[in-house]
Amino acid sequence: xxxxxxxxxxxxxxxxxxxxxxxxxxxxxxxxxxxxxxxxxxxxxxxxxxxxxxxxxxxxxxxxxxxxxxxxxxxxxxxxxxxxxxxxxxxxxxxxxxxxxxxxxxxxxxxxxxxxxxxxxxxxxxxxxxxxxxxxxxxxxxxxxxxxxxxxxxxxxxxxxxxxxxxxxxxxxxxxxxxxxxxxxxxxxxxxxxxxxxxxxxxxxxxxxxxxxxxxxxxxxxxxxxxxxxxxxxxxxxxxxxxxxxxxxxxxxxxxxxxxxxxxxxxxxxxxxxxxx
Amino acid sequence: xxxxxxxxxxxxxxxxxxxxxxxxxxxxxxxxxxxxxxxxxxxxxxxxxxxxxxxxxxxxxxxxxxxxxxxxxxxxxxxxxxxxxxxxxxxxxxxxxxxxxxxxxxxxxxxxxxxxxxxxxxxxxxxxxxxxxxxxxxxxxxxxxxxxxxxxxxxxxxxxxxxxxxxxxxxxxxxxxxxxxxxxxxxxxxxxxxxxxxxxxxxxxxxxxxxxxxxxxxxxxxxxxxxxxxxxxxxxxxxxxxxxxxxxxxxxxxxxxxxxxx
Ligand SMILES: [Fe+2]
Numbered sequence: 001x002x003x004x005x006x007x008x009x010x011x012x013x014x015x016x017x018x019x020x021x022x023x024x025x026x027x028x029x030x031x032x033x034x035x036x037x038x039x040x041x042x043x044x045x046x047x048x049x050x051x052x053x054x055x056x057x058x059x060x061x062x063x064x065x066x067x068x069x070x071x072x073x074x075x076x077x078x079x080x081x082x083x084x085x086x087x088x089x090x091x092x093x094x095x096x097x098x099x100x101x102x103x104x105x106x107x108x109x110x111x112x113x114x115x116x117x118x119x120x121x122x123x124x125x126x127x128x129x130x131x132x133x134x135x136x137x138x139x140x141x142x143x144x145x146x147x148x149x150x151x152x153x154x155x156x157x158x159x160x161x162x163x164x165x166x167x168x169x170x171x172x173x174x175x176x177x178x179x180x181x182x183x184x185x186x187x188x189x190x191x192x193x194x195x196x197x198x199x200x201x202x203x204x205x206x207x208x209x210x211x212x213x214x215x216x217x218x219x220x221x222x223x224x225x226x227x228x229x230x231x232x233x234x235x236x237x238x239x240x241x242x243x244x245x246x247x248x249x250x251x252x253x254x255x256x257x258x259x260x261x262x263x264x265x266x267x268x269x270x271x272x273x274x275x276x277x
Numbered sequence: 278x279x280x281x282x283x284x285x286x287x288x289x290x291x292x293x294x295x296x297x298x299x300x301x302x303x304x305x306x307x308x309x310x311x312x313x314x315x316x317x318x319x320x321x322x323x324x325x326x327x328x329x330x331x332x333x334x335x336x337x338x339x340x341x342x343x344x345x346x347x348x349x350x351x352x353x354x355x356x357x358x359x360x361x362x363x364x365x366x367x368x369x370x371x372x373x374x375x376x377x378x379x380x381x382x383x384x385x386x387x388x389x390x391x392x393x394x395x396x397x398x399x400x401x402x403x404x405x406x407x408x409x410x411x412x413x414x415x416x417x418x419x420x421x422x423x424x425x426x427x428x429x430x431x432x433x434x435x436x437x438x439x440x441x442x443x444x445x446x447x448x449x450x451x452x453x454x455x456x457x458x459x460x461x462x463x464x465x466x467x468x469x470x471x472x473x474x475x476x477x478x479x480x481x482x483x484x485x486x487x488x489x490x491x492x493x494x495x496x497x498x499x500x501x502x503x504x505x506x507x508x509x510x511x512x513x514x515x516x517x518x519x520x521x522x523x524x525x526x527x528x529x530x531x532x533x534x535x536x537x538x539x
Contacts, residue, residue, distance in 0.1 A: 046404035068361035074280035152303040218307040
């Protein structure tokens with residue numbers, strides 16, 4: 001994976017593909033430029049999920065987004081998982097593959113949650129080496145996404161944005177910036193989200209997620225089950241003014257509303273995107 | 278150091294042994310370390326419970342909310358997820374119910390868990406086409422002695438002591454005005470589940486048909502199937518076998534036919 005030029009394709013404005021919307025997407029022509037699939041949902045041998053996926057991939061560009069790579073785990077990389085991921089990628093031919101900067105498994109058990117990493121040199125070295133390994137295995141750069149977090153470790157000696165930036169440099173990987181997650185973590189850990197965005201290298205930012213959450217007053221739980229809030233729209237506006245045009249999508253994971261409602265959010269992202277370019 | 282932190286975090290979330298991990302968390306901010314950890318511990322349990330609720334809806338309504346919650350929490354404790362996909366999390370449920378004293382005698386619950394999990398497997402088993410009546414008509418008369426039937430890759434057969442499939446139907450059908458209550462069959466029955474054209478099906482089958490399906494699954498030849506019925510049906514054995522075979526074709530149970538082209 002060494003020394004190939006980074007070529008950030010701009011895919012436009014997309015949406016996370018959800019089961020509830022299959023029929024509507026296939027029977028209509030929704031104004032969505034591309035879809036992101038959750039890789040694990042399609043790592044099966046057959047059934048409706050794959051059937052619909054095969055049809056949707058004929059009509060829209062797709063990207064693959066995983067939740068279980070566990071890139072920050074101290075367990076060895078799960079090669080069964082990576083083999084399944086590679087096989088799926090051969091079927092889907094995604095524009096790119098992403099996962100999260102976190103750990104999800106330990107001691108052979110899965111938490112099925114995006115667990116935060118301590119940000120220090122030891123972790124940086126460990127994760128960078130694993131990212132390189134995965135990229136060599138998949139034959140392409142991967143994107144890592146910043147997850148929302150609720151704890152900071154005493155052993156961390158750098159910020160998440162410093163860590164992410166240096167990791168991308170060290171491992172030669174790309175970044176999926178979740179603007180909502182930056183907002184949530186900023187709220188929960190008392191930092192200014194703009195500081196995070198300012199630190200990013202535009203060259204490495206390949207995709208943006210926009211999502212909603214639940215504010216509990218003292219803290220925010222990142223539920224991804226609400227519309228994007230105004231503050232996050234403003235932060236998105238700031239992000240693309242700072243980093244330039246980036247492929248963007250709306251990510252809704254729970255309480256899935258009718259497609260039309262999400263299309264309105266995609267339109268809003270598009271309008272902000274256009275005004276800046 | 279990383280491994281140490283992950284070990285402690287995992288123990289705090291999965292086994293509720295928090296003390297060691299709490300010392301790793303930075304203080305400060307609007308909420309304390311305990312509450313921060315609680316967000317993760319709560320998310321862990323509720324995500325796994327939600328998965329079981331989704332995978333075992335009829336078991337849930339059979340045993341009621343309280344017992345189902347106990348089942349879930351006991352299960353999560355005993356069988357932490359060992360697969361990257363939540364899809365497989367519930368795979369040990371039948372085993373768990375059988376080996377846990379509180380549930381090992383509740384046969385209708387164990388059977389329902391089995392039936393519901395089978396559907397989970399059937400749903401995303403490899404897809405295959407269904408053999409048509411026309412294809413069967415094209416088998417040359419002399420080739421029938423070499424015929425081997427391939428059942429759908431999703432095909433699965435179970436044996437139940439209770440009226441589990443009927444209860445599943447009645448509970449799944451929200452508009453059923455005369456719900457069927459669980460009851461023990463006078464004798465064990467066979468139930469098959471399969472997928473054809475992306476749709477999942479099930480039905481109970483008589484003993485002679487179950488025996489034939491088992492032979493077909495083992496790729497035995499059509500004459501072997503007929504022979505199985507000889508004792509019970511005598512001269513009518515091959516007619517009975519042909520009748521059952523035709524039924525399987527109509528139901529999309531057969532995905533391929535293999536015979537010597539003469
Ligand atoms: Fe995201």
